[in-house]
Amino acid sequence: MCEVKFVDEEKISIVRPKLLNDTEVLEIANIFKGFSDFTRFKIIHLLSLGEFCVCDIAAVLNISDPLVSHHLRQLRLLRIVKARKQGKMTYYSLDDAHILKIIKTGIEHIRE
Numbered sequence: 001m002c003e004v005k006f007v008d009e010e011k012i013s014i015v016r017p018k019l020l021n022d023t024e025v026l027e028i029a030n031i032f033k034g035f036s037d038f039t040r041f042k043i044i045h046l047l048s049l050g051e052f053c054v055c056d057i058a059a060v061l062n063i064s065d066p067l068v069s070h071h072l073r074q075l076r077l078l079r080i081v082k083a084r085k086q087g088k089m090t091y092y093s094l095d096d097a098h099i100l101k102i103i104k105t106g107i108e109h110i111r112e
Contacts, residue, residue, distance in 0.1 A: 034078040040071045048103045051093040
């Protein structure tokens with residue numbers, strides 16, 4: 001807590017225009033909610049290593065196909081993962097390089 005109540009108007013006027021608007025804050029908060037679930041993060045991490053179908057994800061992580069599908073549906077809504085159809089198969093991967101960068105940065109941070 002500030003012991004002397006003083007607001008640095010100059011600093012505030014520089015920073016305020018750089019702040020995210022409420023919609024942007026909500027979108028980013030939702031992305032991080034997607035990362036916050038243990039199983040979802042395991043799926044995200046696996047997808048950072050390549051493209052996989054539900055069966056492969058379930059086998060690697062030793063969880064059920066329905067549970068994988070449930071989490072993938074949530075991750076797609078958050079634009080963390082995307083799907084690609086090939087015949088009757090659907091393959092999942094990270095949505096874009098930004099998501100991969102977040103994963104790599106997090107891994108680097110915990111390994112420091």
